[in-house]
Amino acid sequence: MAPVTAPADPRTVLVTGTSSGIGLATAVRAAVSGRRVVATLREPGRGDALRAAADAAGVGDRLEIVRLDVTEPESVATAVAGVISAYGRLDAVVNNAGVGRLGTVEQIGVDAFRSVLETNFLGAVEVTRAALPHLRATGGRLIAVSSLGGLIGQPFNEAYCAAKFALEGFLESLAPVAASTGVTVTVVEPGPVASEFVTRLTPSVPGLLENAGPYEAAFKAYLGATAGLFEQAQSADDAAATVIEVLDAERPPFRVQTSDAARGLAAIKLADLDGAAVQAFTTPWLS
Structure with a gap:
């Protein structure tokens, strides 16, 4: 028996980066909630898992896959x-598309930073720019899936964290401006999530270790420490549930975390005036 879904709803939501993980789960959950969903992929040929999940949930007819x-x-x-x-309308955008990149700057070089910023930050800026006129027309919502990496700088994730920090700075600045025209902005911050996003980083590890130079011991320690974190990772579907709560909320907050663990870590950063608490938290990962 297919899961029970909500009655059809004229509201339309566009979700980027829906081939797997939080994006896929958000697209399906949004369709289950009754919304029409435009689920976008860089390569629509990678949409089989999304189609299967939508059909299993009984919402294949509410979800359109589009290249973006x-x-x-x-x-x-x-x-x-x-x-x-x-x-005829656009009621919400979920900027979820993103890439990760392990390695410190001496290992991966500046071009890697440009590539990650292009997708994780400037890509979201471009989608936001295109969508805002239509979100104004509906009093809509702009949501971005960020990360605790957008609050806490994490060793060997310099490019990723730089892009997520930029994303959060952009949206924190935009939020009051957008609100003045009736558009609500929210940043969703997951902690560790078990998804293909993480497994795609794994093949780069051997090469990074070979080129770690003076950082070899620290990088090995980091890999060991973070492996333990991801053993207790939140599921992508649980994280996506928070995105749907934001879509449904009457007055969504600007910043929301997807788990108690994420809330606890965010609290460390947001109360850390001199940076000592964050450094005390991340430095042991390297020893």
């Missing part, structure tokens, strides 16, 4: 225009 590469402005404009042409 956040690093290509023309692709973004085409996808957003397609939503308006097909449905």
